[in-house]
Amino acid sequence: MSNLETEPAEIVSTGGDDISAAIEILTPRDVPLGGPRAMGVRRTLPQRRRSLIGAWCFVDHYGPDNVSVTGGMVVPPHPHTGLQTASWLFAGEVEHRDSVGSLALVRPGELNLMTAGAGISHSEVSTPATTALHGVQLWIALPELTRHQAPRFENHVITPVTLNDVTLHVFIGSLAGQTAAALGDTPLVGAQLDLPAGAWIDLEVETSFEHGVLVDTGTVSVVGTPVRQNELGFVEAGGGRIRVANTGHTHARVLLLGGEPLGEQIVMWWNFIGRSHDEIIAWRAQWQSDVIDGTDAGGRFGHVAYHGAALPAPALPTVRLKPRD
Template identity: 80%
Template sequence: MSNLETEPAEIVCDTRTSTGADVVILQPRDVPLGGPRAMDVRRTLPQRERSLIGAWCFVDHYGPDDVSVTGGMVVPPHPHTGLQTASWLFAGEVEHRDSVGSLALVRPGELNLMTAGAGISHSEVSTPATTTLHGVQLWIALPELTRHQAPRFENHVIRPILRNGVTLHVFLGTLAGQTAAASGDTPLLGAQIDLPAGSSLDLDVEASFEHGVLVDTGTVRCAGAIVAQNDLGFVDAGRSVIRLENAGDGPARVVLLGGEPLGEQIVMWWNFIGRSHDEVAAARAQWQAEVIAGTDTAGRFGQVAYHGAALPAPVLPNVRLKPRR
């Protein structure tokens, strides 16, 4: 998914020291995806309080969205550098096309993982059969060692497992004895966890990982703290067990994200991740010349088989913004 903000902030992110709190609650802000009816997403990462959870650097949460009202998801071709996108749906269906020739559907229970590396472009459009759209779009910052790799795309069907009456879909990393087929370029964890009313689960996790618990449905007690619907609870590194409890009357669903601290400073602006303002500015200029103006034939971002025009990049800020801490 693209970041469609018309004035996106340049964010310099680095590894932060311990928060000193057991669980820090991060609340989302609403961001319109664009278009005349503008489907909104709820963005909980990045924000001033925290920019990264492991290498997870971007969390958009959307729906349940009535596409007859909003028009659904219509995101024309746009570029990415230096990251992976992890698409995970609870309901609906999205068609993905990219410049390495992929044509795939994003469906519930399936992970679509796109590695941008040095550069890729893609489009995302909800299908005509979709009446309700509901899911998360996640970005993973690539480390210095692999961020210039060739782009690629992969799809994985995730088989659910049952532990103590709780259903888990482990789509990245290892949890509850299940290891996902997909892997990140840094140690990561990603899982959907469905907790019936009255249920709880103690999860053995890597003590070196930072974790985030995004509550999609219901209310959850995480490591003793209440995390409300649409909020994200951040759990600092140092825990080897995280206890999740359904704190409401009905079912609850969360997305658990984790990873070792990236340990590198990154600069995020629009759909690019680099290491400096100048690097991001150069990627923007190449996208504008190669795809939007059609005057640069270097082919860094390639072409997407799409029926309409690609998204032009917003204008860069006139000054370098201060790092967020």
């Protein structure tokens, strides 16, 4: 998914934000994907006070969205560098096309993982059969070692398991004895947890990982702290166990995202993740000249077989991209 903000904020992170609270609640902000009838998303990451959880750097949570009202998801071709996109749906279906030739459907229970590396472009459009759209779009920052790799696309069907009445879909990394086919370029974990009313689970986690628990539905506590619907509860590294409990009377669903702190400075602007102001400026210029102006559609970002025009980059900020306090 593209960041469709017309004035995207630049974010520079050292990969180890210094927040001392054991459980920190991150509340979402609403971001429209397009015009006045557009589908909206709830963005809990990045924020001014926290830009990363492990290498997870972007969390957009959307739906349940009535496609007949909003028109669903229509995101024309747009570029990415230096990251992976992880698409995970609860309901609906999205068609994915990219410049390495992939044509795939994003469906519930399947992970679509796109590695941008040195550069890729893609489009995302909900299918005509979709009446309701509900899910998350996640970005993962790539480390210096692999951020210039060739782009690629993967699809993985996730087999759920049930522990203590809790159903887990582990879609990246390892958790509760389950290891996903997708492992990530840095140590990561990503999983969906479905908890019946009154259910709880103690998750044995890597002590070097920091974690975030995003509440999709239900009344949930994380390590004894209430986390409301659409909020993300951040858990510092150092503990070996995280208890997630459904304290309500209806079904609850959460996402657990975690990983080792990236430990590298990144600059994120629009759909690019780099290491400097100059990298971001160069990539934007290349996208505009090669794809939008049509100079070389086979350049860094390639070509997407799409029925309409690609998405132009927003205007650059008037100052150099730099760290924030």
